């Protein structure tokens with residue numbers, strides 16, 4: 001008997017998270033849309049109206065450990081077993097190393113690494129009991145390359161990639177897979193806020209495909225990693241969905 005797939009998506013009300021929620025729902029699975037931003041949650045609820053009760057919405061700050069523990073418990077009690085987790089909630093700031101305060105660094109680590117970790121721990125405990133589950137962390141190419149201005153953000157995404165490997169190894173024999181996606185530049189509200197014209201020109205000069213990616217292109221990779229039928233023997237990996245950015249050396253004209 002196959003169980004109903006239910007995917008918990010943090011940052012699910014915007015950008016990459018929202019595109020993943022849409023892909024999950026279009027596949028006929030259920031989605032729990034989790035976000036701290038009330039307005040985005042309301043907008044996504046309206047945009048996803050056609051999926052009815054297949055979509056659930058929860059307001060949650062993933063950096064609040066006690067709230068996360070309660071929310072996961074409540075979610076399973078109300079909607080049943082969570083079979084997939086996407087950690088897409090994240091914050092980014094573009095600040096040179098010499099101007100980055102410890103406070104800013106801590107805030108970014110708190111959300112991107114520790115928040116994603118606590119959610120993963122709480123959900124993975126339950127997945128391990130049932131011996132099935134897939135966790136996908138949305139990292140970044142900035143966690144793999146030394147991109148200027150990303151000392152805190154890049155370190156947080158590098159931390160997510162290492163967390164992916166450690167949890168994948170620890171949970172492999174318990175039936176839970178943990179992978180990461182490292183997107184290159186993707187057109188989302190977060191990017192529209194952070195990327196100036198100069199930053200955009202720099203990316204376009206260094207991405208071999210010479211374009212930004214679409215949120216739906218990250219969603220396709222996420223769906224593949226969530227689906228045990230297609231990716232059941234893949235764990236601990238980071239897939240770069242980046243138009244060739246991390247592969248590139250000299251680019252020619």
Ligand SMILES: NC(=O)c1ccc[n+]([C@@H]2O[C@H](COP(=O)([O-])OP(=O)(O)OC[C@H]3O[C@@H](n4cnc5c(N)ncnc54)[C@H](O)[C@@H]3O)[C@@H](O)[C@H]2O)c1
Pocket residue numbers: 010011012013014015016017034035036037040060061062063087088089090091092111115138139140141182183184185186187188189190191
């Ligand atoms: N867009 C890109 O180019 C790009 C590239 C690489 C990696 N990423 C990563 O992809 C993920 C999604 O980014 P996006 O571009 O879709 O951004 P986005 O701002 O459109 O969406 C992020 C969502 O996360 C939510 N969020 C932030 N902090 C939260 C918290 N503490 N608790 C709950 N929700 C919170 C926000 O409210 C927002 O709705 C992020 O982790 C980002 O670092 C994005």
